Amino acid sequence: MKNTALTQKHIALGAKMVPFAGYNMPVQYEGVNAEHDTVRNGVGVFDVSHMGEFLLKGPKALDLIQKVCSNDASVLFDGKAQYSCLPNGKGGIVDDLIIYRVNAEEYFIVVNASNIEKDWNWIASHNDLGVEMQNLSDNYSLLAIQGPKAAEAMQSLTSIDLANMTYYTFQYGTFAGIENVMVSATGYTGSGGFEVYVKNDDAAKLWDAVFEAGADFGIKPIGLAARDTLRLEMGFCLYGNDIDDTTSPLEAGLGWITKFTKDFTDAEFLKSQKESGLTRKLVAFEMIDRGIPRHDYPILDASGAVIGKVTSGTMSPSMKIAIGLGYVTTANASLDSEIFIEIREKGIKAKVVKLPFYKA
Helix, strand or coil, X not given: CECCCCHHHHHHXXXXXXXXXXXXXXXXXXXHHHHHHHHHHCCEEEECCCCEEEXXXXXXXXXXXXXXXXXXXXXXXXXXXXXXXXXXXXXXXXXXXXXXXXXXXXXXXXXXXXXXXXXXXXXXXXXXXXXXXXECCCCEEEEEEECCCHHHHHHHHECCCHHHCCCCEEEEEEECCEEEEEEECCCCCCCCXXXXXXXXXXXXXXXXXXXXXXXXXXXXXXXXXXXXXXXXXXXXXXECCCECCCCCCCCCCCHHXXXXXXCCCCHHHHHHHHHHCCCEEEEEEEECCCCCCCCCCEEECCCCCEEEEEEEEEECCCCCCEEEEEEEEHHXXXXXXXXXXXXXXXXXXXXXXXXXXXXX
């Protein structure tokens, strides 16, 4: 099992450590609900150094990205990021990812920790364009500094104007005395903030500086458990739960990152799927009756017939109600549709709702 450059920091802080995607990671410190509330109302810090980073360079870098990714990266400009996915050639998804355009011939790509090798091999197998590929995953550490107070709390560490950075843009600059740091106005919590990329050698220095700068703002370390409840309240998909090699981006509600204005892997299949109509869809639901939905619980209709399954579920710390995502037959996917989650062999009533669950 791998450690991040900050593993000893987490252990010293009393974090509960668990194996995650081959890494020894902090799942919680003081408790999921308290950590969740810190990010929703203040500022919290996640060590997400387990994520993968690739660099694609050369005159054909964009062509390779356009070929393997579903979104249209030609609209990117220097300093702009984009959410996308890698279709797998069989109607499913290799991974979801973020593409950062550094310049016209250099793109920085961030992928999920559990899929680093799979993604690398997939992109490399389509690289007949002479694009230089570098796997930087073992060289970089990543802090996600998230919450409505993130910009104010971190401004003393950098000359980058954090408050005026727009969502899904990034800049390079000095941060916490470390030069050439990439600061990105991204994150998977729905509460604003930044993701800061540094070399592993600078990770401890960054961590200490971030907590010193944020002390007056009540900054706290946050574990992966709260990261999951935060992303679920926003309805953000988690690879391995809500999307995988068997789910199409259209079924997953990711039509907005599936652009048929260009050719890409699976474009024809997905276009025909869109035209012929989907047989199932990923829906958001709130529990009406008492019960907490969990991954893989069957979803039933009023007659008790199985119409799908839960992909993610939790008790929402912000709203104090049980929420979930799951795939159901299209006939049962309309807003306000009554569905039932099978919990301990009983059908527990729920209803289909609009995302996001949490509205600030």
